[in-house]
């Protein structure tokens with residue numbers, strides 16, 4: 001229960017006033033116990049702010065890292081940007097943690113939430129969509145009507161707050177903007193623009209909460225010499241920092257998707273009708289581009305994997321023919337739009353986009369992979385994206401870090417492999433950072449038991465591996481009364497497990513993909529005895545406290561796919577630099593992913609639970625033992641009797 005400190009409590013001026021035995025947290029929370037890891041983290045950040053230096057902090061699960069960085073930032077009274085991995089966490093920090101710690105510390109710091117432009121309603125595009133009135137289905141007509149009603153009362157235009165139309169609805173791209181289609185200062189709705197207002201509020205605030213996608217987009221924009229989106233700040237805190245290297249490579253490269261081309265087609269049709277009704281031939285040419293995308297998707301179906309190195313398929317005659325036809329259509333559309341561009345801003349903007357897309361397609365197809373970038377293609381059921389990914393996103397990142405004296409804080413529950421941060425610091429080129437681990441407050445030896453089931457086959461060679469591990473897990477589930485996450489490293493194994501368990505468990509079964517993630521989690525919590533099967537998206541960022549989750553099973557060591565073209569290129573680069581790709585990349589990545597999965601089990605000082613690690617390589621190989629040693633210090637057993645005894649101990653004595 002939270003009590004706000006008495007009105008006459010003096011404002012804290014030291015970290016001890018916040019986190020100490022007599023501090024504001026102790027006064028606010030009944031039974032509060034100071035956490036040494038949290039205090040240590042806050043002290044490191046306080047000193048880093050004084051010295052304007054860069055720190056990398058792995059804050060063990062349960063440290064309370066959000067308060068651990070917000071408190072020293074508020075005490076220092078400096079302008080700060082806090083960035084996190086997902087929009088969900090961003091909302092949570094802005095709406096829950098930040099107001100709470102501010103109230104406890106009596107702080108008046110102005111705060112702002114800033115997201116990417118696709119998260120805000122675009123008044124101009126909404127007006128256009130209403131005026132045109134041509135929508136693809138009655139469901140879209142209803143959705144547009146609801147958005148119109150909501151638009152009259154929303155104050156910030158944040159589409160996640162529109163409770164009448166879900167964020168996943170396909171209509172949103174029609175009424176939100178992109179860099180390409182925003183009219184900027186020439187927009188008739190510029191004065192009421194939510195994107196502009198959100199950016200202005202961010203420039204005026206002392207603490208701005210953003211997400212890594214926006215952060216990396218900002219760096220990419222600075223590199224290109226355009227204006228920046230984000231305000232300058234004295235302190236930048238990057239929470240969930242383990243996600244940054246991947247997001248950075250995504251943003252510092254370039255991508256051209258079939259979806260972008262379809263958007264261009266739709267916008268061209270709309271702008272032609274609005275600005276040049278007599279030039280209907282543009283619409284015909286635009287539709288030809290859309291039609292030319294299908295054969296490309298079809299030609300890619302024969303490729304071996306979903307992420308394909310362009311070098312592998314660049315000589316394929318069928319693929320070349322479909323992409324030649326696509327280029328021809330893009331060329332025709334560009335020419336038609338060039339003639340129409342003087343008729344209006346909308347058509348001029350479409351022309352610019354078409355020119356850029358044509359250049360993007362041509363540079364993707366004509367250049368070769370180099371030491372600095374790799375070209376690859378992502379294939380999905382009905383779409384594709386052409387990517388050029390830089391091999392060294394770290395260089396761009398560190399140029400920004402080193403460009404001005406300010407404090408940088410990189411933090412997450414999982415950044416190091418054992419005590420070694422080099423995998424993370426190398427990816428972001430943070431050579432001079434101070435790296436530190438702060439301990440979890442959890443008593444792992446007493447709160448958790450690691451069960452390594454005996455006599456399991458090699459997961460690489462046994463085709464019945466999933467069935468065999470489920471046979472071992474079944475008695476654990478009976479002993480625990482369900483209340484379990486079964487985490488798999490691939491969708492294929494997840495599907496197999498779901499088929500095996502369907503109708504065989506005396507507990508409710510929840511399978512990733514059945515519902516939206518948040519709904520599935522809520523139903524799992526409510527059930528009290530559920531068993532949830534999940535892959536990557538359930539390995540991290542999921543918080544189920546208490547008895548609803550008492551077992552976490554991991555099917556095998558989460559080594560990343562060896563087929564991934566970007567990874568393959570990085571492996572080659574590491575080899576050339578004299579490193580072992582297995583030791584320098586595959587192992588640290590597996591350890592960090594493993595720690596994320598394991599971190600789902602114990603979420604509070606009163607939680608208890610069993611971690612079931614099935615992969616026999618964890619005991620039979622040197623690297624497996626290295627992974628086990630990097631996990632929190634739990635008791636280990638391979639005896640099912642210990643599992644039963646653990647749950648017997650859990651039953652409250654009457």
Ligand code: SF4
Pocket residue numbers: 121122123124125177181182183184185187188189190192193194195196
């Ligand atoms: S300025 Fe751009 S985002 Fe804002 S309302 Fe106009 S088109 Fe939409």
